[in-house]
Amino acid sequence: MSAQQDGEVASPEVHAIGISFGNSNSSIAYTSSEGKAEVIANEEGDRYIPSVLSYVKGEEYHGTQAKSQLVRNNENTVAYFRDYLGKDFDSLDPRPCHASAHAKKHGSTVAFSIQDTESEAHNAVTVSEITTRHIRRLASSASDFMGKKVNAAVISVPTNFTETQREALTQASKEAGVEVLQMISEPTAAVLAYDARSEAEIKDKIIVVADFGGTRSDVAVVASRGGMYSILSTSHDYETAGAQLDQILIDHFAKEFIKKNKTDPRQNPKSLAKLKLEAEATKKSLSLGGNASLNVESIADGVDFASTVNRTRYEMLAAKVFASFTRIIEDAVRKADLDILDIDEVILSGGTSHTPRISQNLQRFFSSKTRILSPSTLPTAIDPSSLAARGAAIQASLISEFDKEDIEQSTHPMVTVTPHLRNAIGIMVVTDDIKKGLFTALVEKETAVPCKRVGIFAAPREGGDVIVKVCEGARDIKITKKEKLKTNGKAASDDSDLDSDNEEEDEEVREKIWKVGTVLAEAAIKGVKKGGKVEVTVHVGADLGVVVTAREVGAKGGVRGTLDKPRVVENGSA
Amino acid sequence: MAAVQVSLPLPVLPQGWSEEKDFKPIGQLSSATQRNIEPVGPHFLAHARRKRHKRTFSEDER
Ligand SMILES: Nc1ncnc2c1ncn2[C@@H]1O[C@H](COP(=O)(O)OP(=O)(O)OP(=O)(O)O)[C@@H](O)[C@H]1O
Ligand SMILES: [Mg+2]
Numbered sequence: 001m002s003a004q005q006d007g008e009v010a011s012p013e014v015h016a017i018g019i020s021f022g023n024s025n026s027s028i029a030y031t032s033s034e035g036k037a038e039v040i041a042n043e044e045g046d047r048y049i050p051s052v053l054s055y056v057k058g059e060e061y062h063g064t065q066a067k068s069q070l071v072r073n074n075e076n077t078v079a080y081f082r083d084y085l086g087k088d089f090d091s092l093d094p095r096p097c098h099a100s101a102h103a104k105k106h107g108s109t110v111a112f113s114i115q116d117t118e119s120e121a122h123n124a125v126t127v128s129e130i131t132t133r134h135i136r137r138l139a140s141s142a143s144d145f146m147g148k149k150v151n152a153a154v155i156s157v158p159t160n161f162t163e164t165q166r167e168a169l170t171q172a173s174k175e176a177g178v179e180v181l182q183m184i185s186e187p188t189a190a191v192l193a194y195d196a197r198s199e200a201e202i203k204d205k206i207i208v209v210a211d212f213g214g215t216r217s218d219v220a221v222v223a224s225r226g227g228m229y230s231i232l233s234t235s236h237d238y239e240t241a242g243a244q245l246d247q248i249l250i251d252h253f254a255k256e257f258i259k260k261n262k263t264d265p266r267q268n269p270k271s272l273a274k275l276k277l278e279a280e281a282t283k284k285s286l287s288l289g290g291n292a293s294l295n296v297e298s299i300a301d302g303v304d305f306a307s308t309v310n311r312t313r314y315e316m317l318a319a320k321v322f323a324s325f326t327r328i329i330e331d332a333v334r335k336a337d338l339d340i341l342d343i344d345e346v347i348l349s350g351g352t353s354h355t356p357r358i359s360q361n362l363q364r365f366f367s368s369k370t371r372i373l374s375p376s377t378l379p380t381a382i383d384p385s386s387l388a389a390r391g392a393a394i395q396a397s398l399i400s401e402f403d404k405e406d407i408e409q410s411t412h413p414m415v416t417v418t419p420h421l422r423n424a425i426g427i428m429v430v431t432d433d434i435k436k437g438l439f440t441a442l443v444e445k446e447t448a449v450p451c452k453r454v455g456i457f458a459a460p461r462e463g464g465d466v467i468v469k470v471c472e473g474a475r476d477i478k479i480t481k482k483e484k485l486k487t488n489g490k491a492a493s494d495d496s497d498l499d500s501d502n503e504e505e506d507e508e509v510r511e512k513i514w515k516v517g518t519v520l521a522e523a524a525i526k527g528v529k530k531g532g533k534v535e536v537t538v539h540v541g542a543d544l545g546v547v548v549t550a551r552e553v554g555a556k557g558g559v560r561g562t563l564d565k566p567r568v569v570e571n572g573s574a
Numbered sequence: 575m576a577a578v579q580v581s582l583p584l585p586v587l588p589q590g591w592s593e594e595k596d597f598k599p600i601g602q603l604s605s606a607t608q609r610n611i612e613p614v615g616p617h618f619l620a621h622a623r624r625k626r627h628k629r630t631f632s633e634d635e636r
Contacts, residue, residue, distance in 0.1 A: 182613070184612070184613075184614050185614075188612040188614045188615075192614055192615050195615065196615075201576075202575055202576075202617070203575070204575075226575050226617060227618075228611050228612075228615070228617050228618050228621060229611065229612040229614065229615065229618075230609050230610065230611050230612065231610070231612065232609075391614075394615075395614055395615070398615070398616060398619060399619075409626060410613060410619065410622035410623075410626070411613040415613070415621075415622045415625050415626060416610050416611050416612075416613050416622075417608055417609070417610055417611075418608070418609065418610075419606030419607065419608055420606055420607045420608070420609045421603070421606060422604045422605065422606055422607055423603075423604050425603070427580075427584070428584075428585060429580060429582040429583060429584055429585070430583055430584075430585050431582060432582075437585065438582065440582070442578060446607075446609070448609070448611050448621075449606065453575065453578070454575075454577040454578070455577060455578040455579075455580055456577050456578070456579050456580065457580045457582075457583070457584050458580065458582065458583040458584070459584055460583050460584075460586055461583075464586060464587075465586065465587035466583075466585065466586060466587055467584065467585050467586070467587045467588065467591065469585070472601075517604075518600075518601040518602075518603075518604070519601055520599075520600060520601045520602070520603070521597065521598060521599050521600055522593070522598045522600065523596060523597045523598070524587050524591060524596040524597075525584075525596075526587070526596070534584055535577070540603070544603045544605075546603060548597070559596045559597050560597070561597030561598075561599055562599070563599050563601070563602055563603070564599075564602055565602065565603075566602045566603050566604065567602070
């Protein structure tokens with residue numbers, strides 16, 4: 001921090017939180033003194049606060065209370081507005097706010113015509129102003145909880161939030177008295193939330209972040225390398241999200257009601273609004289139990305409606321929608337030029353990710369080596385609804401002490417745009433049975449440079465002179481058609497558990513293998529003692545020059561050599 | 575990051591392999607892809623600090 005100059009006004013202390021701001025829900029989070037991110041409950045006790053504002057005789061309702069106004073006071077209730085921020089009317093999708101205050105063209109921006117004061121007058125309230133009011137309410141809840149005035153935040157936004165949208169959000173927050181320290185992308189926030197846990201181990205891995213929300217689903221494929229994250233591809237879907245699952249239940253219950261009462265509750269807006277709220281509650285219960293009930297008072301013509309549905313039935317009705325969630329992920333993986341086998345982890349984020357069937361489908365879709373991080377597949381998973389807010393809170397705690405200029409410089413493309421390795425770098429080892437070299441990756445592809453990785457390798461049992469052969473490697477997928485098992489003279493009992501897997505003929509077995517590419521260097525380590533080990537360090541410089549060092553663990557000296565940077569540096573896509 | 579442990583052994587040095595300082599440079603890395611690193615997390619901030627420091631450093635030298 002720079003020293004205070006004479007005459008300079010002391011800036012107030014920064015109290016920063018993390019905010020996740022969704023079309024459906026928002027969350028606020030802070031980082032405790034132990035460095036743990038915690039989600040803050042508002043005055044009503046909600047950690048997932050509906051992004052809804054409603055006005056009754058000049059009084060403002062927020063969150064869950066506002067959402068319940070969608071039944072009786074929908075015209076003065078503003079919901080699903082996040083994606084309208086910083087957009088012009090002609091480019092937006094008006095469907096999400098079909099059953100609440102409608103978005104209208106307002107000059108170059110978007111507004112809602114609502115009675116937000118005591119008078120009968122309809123005022124055009126811009127989406128920016130609505131956002132300001134929403135952020136103000138969130139910040140006020142956070143301030144109450146923290147016991148000090150929250151005046152800054154890191155906010156998570158989708159990867160396809162435009163520059164104009166970011167500016168609009170920054171401005172709207174400022175109006176609410178909240179300075180946006182940084183906007184971070186939602187999938188990165190989710191990865192950070194996991195990596196910030198004390199038990200997390202920083203490893204090189206490819207992560208899919210699947211954020212299944214209320215009105216949209218977003219998937220990102222992320223290369224996580226030494227705790228740094230590069231997004232390799234993204235995919236967005238506005239037709240596959242929580243709303244479509246609500247609709248399945250709405251239709252199911254409506255049909256049941258029609259059978260008995262001959263009226264369609266979906267025809268009447270108020271009945272539909274009630275049914276929608278209750279169907280969503282039923283859907284959430286089905287994430288926990290095998291059965292859930294639905295109760296709607298006075299659904300149509302003054303008739304009450306009560307029913308139940310079991311999970312099996314729901315999963316059957318929603319099977320197609322569930323399959324679409326898997327497809328969005330498949331699409332993103334393909335866009336990243338990767339294979340399903342390349343994915344080490346799938347982080348499920350967003351409210352809809354509580355749905356057990358969605359994660360079970362993914363467990364089946366991916367190889368057994370892929371970890372699916374969701375409540376129903378991993379007991380230690382973090383609540384998917386909270387990931388973005390937690391990640392934002394962690395980032396807030398990391399940068400809240402920085403000067404504004406510091407943050408701006410660090411997030412500038414001069415710093416963030418970096419060469420990433422096109423191929424893996426590895427060392428050749430020998431396998432027990434065949435006398436053929438096997439590539440072992442030390443530095444994975446898509447690692448940003450400069451970088452350094454260390455590997456500790458076994459030597460032949462008797463020790464002696466060994467060779468360290470450094471190569472580039474490319475991952476390949478080997479497909480084997482398993483015909484009737486040919487045992488090649490091996491005892492069949494060795495493969496007994498394979499046998500049972502291979503009863504069907506023509507089964508394809510796909511596996512990841514390495515294709516050895518350019519040989520980069522060789523180094524000799526002489527006189528390794530019996531049972532000794534060799535430590536190899538590969539250090540890639542910012543200019544792609546390489547330094548290799550190798551030495552026997554515990555011994556003095558060792559070998560050190562350098563490789564020139566490549567002659568041509570091509571420009572890939574950023 | 576922690577060192578990778580590999581239990582498969584390194585090959586035996588071929589007979590007659592001899593090189594000055596026991597190191598033989600053979601090739602160079604393939605060209606790289608320019609990508610954006612997400613400006614998030616403690617490891618990125620350390621990277622940014624190094625990179626910004628280095629840049630001003632080399633500009634000073636010029
Ligand atoms: N336990 C649960 N089981 C199933 N679905 C749930 C559960 N909890 C929340 N949801 C659903 O998650 C959706 C909201 O997700 P989330 O809060 O992540 O949305 P968002 O990011 O604010 O919304 P959007 O996608 O509209 O921008 C809603 O459809 C909600 O019904
Ligand atoms: Mg979301």
